[in-house]
Amino acid sequence: MNTTQSIANPIRLNISHIEMLLAARRISKRRIAESAQVGRYTVSKALRNRRDVSHTKKMAVLAAIARLTERDPNELVLGRLAA
Numbered sequence: 001m002n003t004t005q006s007i008a009n010p011i012r013l014n015i016s017h018i019e020m021l022l023a024a025r026r027i028s029k030r031r032i033a034e035s036a037q038v039g040r041y042t043v044s045k046a047l048r049n050r051r052d053v054s055h056t057k058k059m060a061v062l063a064a065i066a067r068l069t070e071r072d073p074n075e076l077v078l079g080r081l082a083a
Helices: 015-025 029-036 040-047 055-069
Strands: none
Touching (some): 029 055, 040 055
């Protein structure tokens, strides 16, 4: 699975879909942060599509959510990830 994304086309997470998945599976932001090896505040900012989260950290959060929810990362973003 390739999750590379162009910097010119930033990732926008599908917040409502992700929040439903996390609530249904009882996955906390703390667990995502541990899995992604980032801070809880970084997870929160990434989920709100804040621009002050680096591309690398947002990809780590996306990958962690995909692993924890057993979903394809493309289901978690608005648009599609670059192939």
